[in-house]
Amino acid sequence: MEMFNYYIKLSVRNLIRNRLFFILMISTLAVGVGVFLANIAIIKSMSADPIPHKSDKIFNVSLNVWPLDNSDAELLEIMRYDDAMHILKNDIATHTMVHYQSQVYTRDINSKNLTRHQAVVRATTPEFFPLTDAPFAFGGVWQQDYAKQIVIGDTLNQQVFGGGNSVGKVLEIDGKPFEIVGVLKPWELKPLFYNASFGQKFAKTDDIYAPIETALDSEWAIALRSMSSERINSVSDNRGKNGFFIQAFVQLENQQQKNAMQEYIDNYSQYRKAQGEFLRANDNRLLDVNQWLTHQKVVDERMLAFALASSLFLAVCIFNASSLLLARYHSARFETGLRRAVGARIKDVFYQGVVESMLIGLCCAVLTLIFGWLFLQISITLFPALQQTSDIDITLILMGIGIALITSFISMLYPLIRSCRTPLSTTLK
Amino acid sequence: MLNMKNISRIYRSDTIQTHALRDFNLEVKEGEFVAVTGPSGSGKSTFLNVAGLLDSFDEGSYELDGVNIKGLNDDELSRLRNEKIGFIFQNYNLIPDFNLFDNIDMPLRYRGFNAAERKRRITHALEQVGLASRANYLPSQLSGGQQQRVAIARALAGEPKILLADEPTGNLDSLMARQVMELLHSLNEAGSTIIMVTHDPEQARAVGRNVQVIDGQITDHSVYAPSHDNTSIVVSV
Numbered sequence: 180m181e182m183f184n185y186y187i188k189l190s191v192r193n194l195i196r197n198r199l200f201f202i203l204m205i206s207t208l209a210v211g212v213g214v215f216l217a218n219i220a221i222i223k224s225m226s227a228d229p230i231p232h233k234s235d236k237i238f239n240v241s242l243n244v245w246p247l248d249n250s251d252a253e254l255l256e257i258m259r260y261d262d263a264m265h266i267l268k269n270d271i272a273t274h275t276m277v278h279y280q281s282q283v284y285t286r287d288i289n290s291k292n293l294t295r296h297q298a299v300v301r302a303t304t305p306e307f308f309p310l311t312d313a314p315f316a317f318g319g320v321w322q323q324d325y326a327k328q329i330v331i332g333d334t335l336n337q338q339v340f341g342g343g344n345s346v347g348k349v350l351e352i353d354g355k356p357f358e359i360v361g362v363l364k365p366w367e368l369k370p371l372f373y374n375a376s377f378g379q380k381f382a383k384t385d386d387i388y389a390p391i392e393t394a395l396d397s398e399w400a401i402a403l404r405s406m407s408s409e410r411i412n413s414v415s416d417n418r419g420k421n422g423f424f425i426q427a428f429v430q431l432e433n434q435q436q437k438n439a440m441q442e443y444i445d446n447y448s449q450y451r452k453a454q455g456e457f458l459r460a461n462d463n464r465l466l467d468v469n470q471w472l473t474h475q476k477v478v479d480e481r482m483l484a485f486a487l488a489s490s491l492f493l494a495v496c497i498f499n500a501s502s503l504l505l506a507r508y509h510s511a512r513f514e515t516g517l518r519r520a521v522g523a524r525i526k527d528v529f530y531q532g533v534v535e536s537m538l539i540g541l542c543c544a545v546l547t548l549i550f551g552w553l554f555l556q557i558s559i560t561l562f563p564a565l566q567q568t569s570d571i572d573i574t575l576i577l578m579g580i581g582i583a584l585i586t587s588f589i590s591m592l593y594p595l596i597r598s599c600r601t602p603l604s605t606t607l608k
Numbered sequence: 609m610l611n612m613k614n615i616s617r618i619y620r621s622d623t624i625q626t627h628a629l630r631d632f633n634l635e636v637k638e639g640e641f642v643a644v645t646g647p648s649g650s651g652k653s654t655f656l657n658v659a660g661l662l663d664s665f666d667e668g669s670y671e672l673d674g675v676n677i678k679g680l681n682d683d684e685l686s687r688l689r690n691e692k693i694g695f696i697f698q699n700y701n702l703i704p705d706f707n708l709f710d711n712i713d714m715p716l717r718y719r720g721f722n723a724a725e726r727k728r729r730i731t732h733a734l735e736q737v738g739l740a741s742r743a744n745y746l747p748s749q750l751s752g753g754q755q756q757r758v759a760i761a762r763a764l765a766g767e768p769k770i771l772l773a774d775e776p777t778g779n780l781d782s783l784m785a786r787q788v789m790e791l792l793h794s795l796n797e798a799g800s801t802i803i804m805v806t807h808d809p810e811q812a813r814a815v816g817r818n819v820q821v822i823d824g825q826i827t828d829h830s831v832y833a834p835s836h837d838n839t840s841i842v843v844s845v
């Protein structure tokens with residue numbers, strides 16, 4: 180212990196005596212680790228499992244519904260109103276929900292303030308809530324398919340009503356009144372798996388949840404991917420036509436249920452084929468949440484390339500710090516030689532170096548966290564889409580400290596070994 | 609105390625081999641003061657480095673204070689260096705940003721003494737070399753002779769069996785050299801065994817025993833009568 184204190188004292192003296200050198204070296208390492216950490220932070224939250232306790236039970240339903248014979252077409256995750264209704268009718272899944280996304284302008288109908296808030300609408304079906312574990316703070320879900328009733332998210336509730344129990348209040352949406360029957364608690368879902376197509380993976384949870392029939396009748400526009408193979412005059416005109424815009428998810432508890440569901444959608448596909456549709460081969464798929472997110476390339480490939488680049492950059496920083504240290508140890512050879520001559524063992528010299536590297540590592544860790552945070556902010560400024568992935572949590576902070584300690588130890592190792600190996604008789608005169 | 613038999617030390621590089629020591633034999637008894645002289649490049653420093661366990665040897669046997677050196681590992685060698693040997697270098701080799709106290713403290717740290725014991729020994733060593741009042745000075749605030757005395761204090765603090773000095777006065781003017789020599793003589797009188805490499809024949813003559821190294825071998829065992837006890841050198845410390 181006394182030796183440890185002595186090493187600390189020597190290291191502190193060393194750092195202070197060579198402060199310019201160490202500031203340079205520590206910054207070099209910290210920049211490297213910081214970039215790396217920011218990158219890890221982004222990838223980590225990108226590839227996070229949004230709903231870990233049941234991600235293997237929730238499945239996206241992709242039907243092979245495209246009406247044309249286009250055999251190399253990709254898997255289609257959007258379906259027609261009629262297909263969605265057929266899937267809703269199944270009595271196999273624990274929960275089934277279909278949805279599309281819309282955007283509206285809304286305000287408190289009783290407010291004197293005429294400002295309207297832009298709001299994202301999830302036009303969906305009641306089992307959306309149990310399937311996604313959406314947490315209710317007040318009230319519950321609508322009871323009728325065509326009800327002029329909605330559930331709102333916490334953010335909108337704060338914005339419009341300043342929070343609190345808003346059940347029973349009325350929102351004006353695009354000029355028409357809708358009664359609030361439920362309010363959600365603050366709710367995060369990263370990635371927003373049910374919305375994972377088309378760059379919307381890291382959107383916030385929605386502002387308004389409305390019955391899908393109501394949304395169609397209200398002509399709330401389709402805000403995510405949609406396609407059609409015939410002329411469709413309005414949003415509500417989609418019923419019975421070849422407009423593709425609805426996504427479907429089911430919760431299946433076991434393989435039996437999954438097989439049954441697969442059979443259910445395959446049968447449906449066969450039936451449609453018999454009617455002259457579904458010209459492509461049967462390729463109806465049930466992808467669980469993680470398969471689905473992978474399929475939607477939730478971790479951006481550019482990010483992975485960047486990760487590779489940032490690890491190489493980190494390696495360069497380590498080499499750099501290492502060569503700086505090599506030079507410094509060379510100039511500290513005299514003192515090392517002297518210590519050995521008066522009785523320090525190679526071990527003692529090594530331990531002292533390790534203590535010093537840990538001290539450097541700690542300084543580096545502090546800087547790393549600052550740099551890491553900065554790089555993350557810069558990334559977000561450059562790529563606003565990363566906004567929702569900007570989490571630095573405690574594991575990441577610990578990881579940053581760990582990496583900083585390890586890299587400083589690695590950078591120190593070779594110079595230290597070299598310095599321990601210096602023959603004694605040549606260093607002292 | 610020190611017994612070397614047929615020691616050889618060969619420096620090998622890609623192209624040349626240098627026999628820095630060959631068939632080197634020397635026995636030094638406890639309490640002796642030995643002056644080592646010889647031409648430049650003859651192997652004096654090599655001998656001192658081998659004797660002080662700073663360098664290895666290729667052949668022969670070496671016994672220090674009853675311990676056979678051959679085959680000892682780094683831990684054991686370091687411990688012997690720490691406990692039995694005190695080095696005095698031509699360049700003093702003090703750490704410039706440590707004060708005298710911390711410089712002398714260094715070998716004691718590796719000995720594992722507690723703070724009180726270290727302090728006692730440091731104070732005593734500084735007293736021995738007449739610098740007790742300057743424990744907090746930096747080496748740069750001292751003259752060359754004083755710095756060398758600090759180096760001697762550092763060597764003494766561990767109460768070694770033997771002091772090894774490589775041209776301890778090589779960097780000093782004659783007055784300061786005398787002071788240092790006087791200190792070494794008084795230490796020897798108090799019982800220290802000392803081996804000193806020197807280029808100064810006068811210094812050598814003032815010492816109990818002279819050996820000469822030529823071409824890596826001891827060639828002269830002439831023993832001079834001790835003359836330091838009737839020295840005419842006046843020392844003011």
Ligand SMILES: Nc1ncnc2c1ncn2[C@@H]1O[C@H](COP(=O)(O)OP(=O)(O)OP(=O)(O)O)[C@@H](O)[C@H]1O
Pocket residue numbers: 605619620626627628646647648649650651652653654655
């Ligand atoms: N590390 C080394 N590598 C190779 N050769 C060496 C090394 N150290 C010493 N030598 C050689 O060994 C021989 C003896 O050197 P040493 O330093 O012992 O001489 P010296 O008697 O101390 O000389 P001086 O009086 O100049 O200090 C010399 O020829 C020297 O070149």
Ligand SMILES: [Mg+2]
Pocket residue numbers: 652653654774
């Ligand atoms: Mg020499």
